[in-house]
Amino acid sequence: MISLPTNLDELQENLLDVFRRRRSVRRFGPxxxxxxxxxxxxxxxxxxxxxxxxSAKRTVPSAGATYPMTVYVVCGDSRVGELEAGLYLYDANGHALEKIADRDLREDLADACFSQNFISQAPISIILAADYAITTGVYGERGVRYVHMEAGHAGQNIYLACTALGLSTVAVGAFNDEAVARVLGLPLNVEPLYVFPIGYRD
Ligand SMILES: Cc1cc2nc3c(=O)[nH]c(=O)nc-3n(C[C@H](O)[C@H](O)[C@H](O)COP(=O)(O)O)c2cc1C
Known part of the structure; x- marks a missing residue:
């Protein structure tokens, strides 16, 4: 487990300014x-x-506080401080990253996203994935809609946090579900929903 810094002061910004500056960027520098x-x-x-x-609830709302989403980080070689290249799973309880693969998966991830090659240039990608059954178990079929709504909330938070930090991102929804699941080695009950390549604008 890699403990993450708990000081989040870098996110302090003017909200109006962040809303105005949010945009999609597809060119990332190294x-x-x-x-x-x-x-x-x-x-x-x-x-x-x-x-x-x-026991605190989360930064993102969740229907019935069911929390079906998991957050993965694909990290490139020498692209984040002392973090090694690989795939990480975010542990919200410990505010820590669990390393689950050792390789730089950025090119494989870009291929799985129909060769949107800017994904392989971005230092990291955050992938939002979900276990639908966690929410449909409570709300039936309507839970599927709730999971997608929640992913939208989380995705907007990524856009706004990037903007506040002086970083860039773009929401990527066009990908082959099976291929992304294979690249990340997702459990069978977990489906990829959204990919966010993140870095400094080139
Ligand atoms: C659900 C969803 C899926 C998207 N998928 C992609 C994608 O696969 N590739 C891409 O380059 N942009 C994708 N986008 C980004 C949109 O193209 C972008 O938000 C839109 O052009 C508006 O630009 P803005 O975000 O700068 O305001 C997606 C956006 C949303 C909301």
């Missing part, structure tokens, strides 16, 4: 991110809003 950036980003889309409390 400049590495800091681990503190990754900490802010995974917290913004999947963290507990009070990091000192394990």
């Amino acid at each position: 400049k590495p991110l800091a681990v503190s950036h990754v900490a802010c980003l995974v917290w913004a889309c999947g963290g507990r809003r009070d990091l000192t409390s394990r």
